[in-house]
Amino acid sequence: MKYLNIRNIGKYTLAIMLSSMSFFSTSSCTQNKKTESFLSLKNGIGKDFLIGVAVNPNETSGRDTIGAALIVQQFNSIVPENCMKCAVIHPEENRYSWARADQYVSFGVKHHMFVIGHCLIWHSQLAPWFCVDSIGRNVSSSVLKQRMKSHISTIVSRYKGRVKGWDVVNEALLDDGTYRNSKFYQILGEEFIPYAFKCAHEADPQAELYYNDYSLFLPSKQHGVLHIVKSIRDYGARITGIGMQSHYSMEGPSIFQVHKAIDTLSSTGCKLMITEFDLTVLSLPNELNGAGIEQTEKYSMQYNPYAKSLPDSIKQVWSKHMKAYFDLYRSNKSKIERVTIWGLTDNYSWRNNWPISGRTDYPTLFNRDYTAKQFTKTLMR
Ligand code: XIL
Secondary structure, three states: OOOOOOOOOHHHHHHHHHHHHHHHHHHOHHHHHHHOOOOOOOOOOOHHOOOEEEEEEHOOOOOOHHHHHHHHHOOOOOEEEEOOHHHHHHOOOOOOOOOOHHHHHHHHOOOEEEEEEEEEOOOOOOOOOEEEOOOOOOOHHHHHHOOOOOOHHHHHHHOOOOOOEEEEOOEEEOOOOOEEOOOOHHHHHHHHHHHHHHHHHOOOOOOOEEEEEOOOOOHHHHHHHHHHHHHHHHOOOOEEEEEEEEEEEEOOOOOHHHHHHHHHHHOOOOEEEEEEEEEEEOOOOOOOOOOOOOEEEEOOOHHHHOOOOOOHHHHHHHHHHHHHHHHHHHHOOOOOEEEEEEOHHHHHHHHHOOOOOOOOOOOEEEOOOEEEEEHHHHHOO
């Protein structure tokens, strides 16, 4: 058995080797042996739950040949990092921008992946027109409902049967478990969530429908999610899963906290998705382990200690934390449907720019040169 090591072969050769694997795997016995000489996440940890990755247009267009091939070889589910967010896909009321989302969905379908849509209703990366009138005042509840219905049904119907699961509502709660005062909440109150789920269900009754949020290791936030799940059901709408965003750091959350969250959230009968998983090695003053994209800090060199490389001692601590999280996920595999990593390689990770722009971070399963990290290899078979 060999691990991928692109130091020994040219990048171009590797890209050809990787990209030809799906062909090899179906063409003949001899060629199957060749495929199997490479270890993959989907043949390893992917037997316990779907193993997914957030992808970008460079990868799904094939411009990043090596990245595209590595995704196909290693993962069996994908989620779009940005191209389906409201500001990107629906920038004006009468204009959708489909090119990147279409390419994303085609890529996933072509490679037989479990394709996720992210995300339909979110206060961030929201098109500026969505909740206001021409002079910037909040629209009425009926106008907002009509816009939400049109947005959700247009997108979900377009990809019906191909996108298998949707993050219907993203990040509606504050850390204390109460509702975020977003424009959706200001105009529609709590109803905006069940209403969004109802619209998504009507557009694709077979699709899995998720509520996705960060810091769900906080008991207060878990209570908020239980309330949301109940409110969706009381409304006569359908929710199938809860996405636990997992933008974690060396400071936590602890395994105990995540374990409690898994127990509490799965008591709803919803399947759990470990979404947006990454583990930063960088620290922050007052790190909260949240993921509010509006929470940012100014760059200073003291916050970028590993700009050139990551010391072995830190790699080991990172691996130890990752192992503990994956051990927990594995031992709860009956409750967890999918684990999705937020970004293919360290190079592509948003953590290099959030919450401080311009740092060098190491939060994903693959190195900047596309090689698997030591820990990652333990998840492969
Ligand atoms: C992030 C992307 O990774 C960045 O490229 C973008 O600039 C900001 O959004 N929670 C979410 C994701 O649900 O969509 C966010 O993704 C990270 C936090």
